[in-house]
Amino acid sequence: MSDWGPVVIAVVLFVLLSPGLLVQLPGNHHFIEFGNLHTSAVSIVVHSIIYFAIIAIFVIVIGVHITTAD
Template sequence: MADWGPVLIGVVLFLFLSPGLLFEIPGNNRPLEFGSMKTNGKAIAFHTILFFAIYSILTLALHVHIYTG
């Protein structure tokens, strides 16, 4: 049986936390921008740390598993 939990969590978080797609913290002109489709280095670093923190909590601490097969 394959464990698809970490894969699914990673894909969903990547979609939601891509800087500039839905939101961007910090934005180019404001602290929070929505749907700007632009990014900067600070936003990339922040979203990377946020992705790692949420992914680690969901996969390691909460043991989210989705089995198929």
Template sequence: MLQAKSSSTGSVGNWGPVIVAVVLFVLLTPGLLFQIPGKSRVVEFGNMQTSGASIAVHAIVFSGLITIFLVAIGVHIYAAKV
């Protein structure tokens, strides 16, 4: 019979997926650093505007990068609970 272990001190948590997702989310926010497609050009930098098309493109780029970092590369950052 399988029993779940209770969380005790000294257990380790994997923070890699959380940190990678937050950093990518902030960096890929449409209009913050860049926007693909822009309103007048293909790429616009720091315009702080967005559109439906740019949200879709940034979501696809985010999904691809998070898949590469978490599945293909396997980023792991462990933090021990004290």
């Protein structure tokens, strides 16, 4: 059986936490900007730290598993 839980969570979080897509933290003009489709180096670092923390919580601490039968 294959465990697709970590893969699905990683893809969904990657799309949702892409800097500038839904939210940019920190923004160019304000601390938080919504849907501006711009990014900066600081924003990439902040979003990657948030991504790592959330994926660690879901995969390691909670242990989300989606299995498929072969």
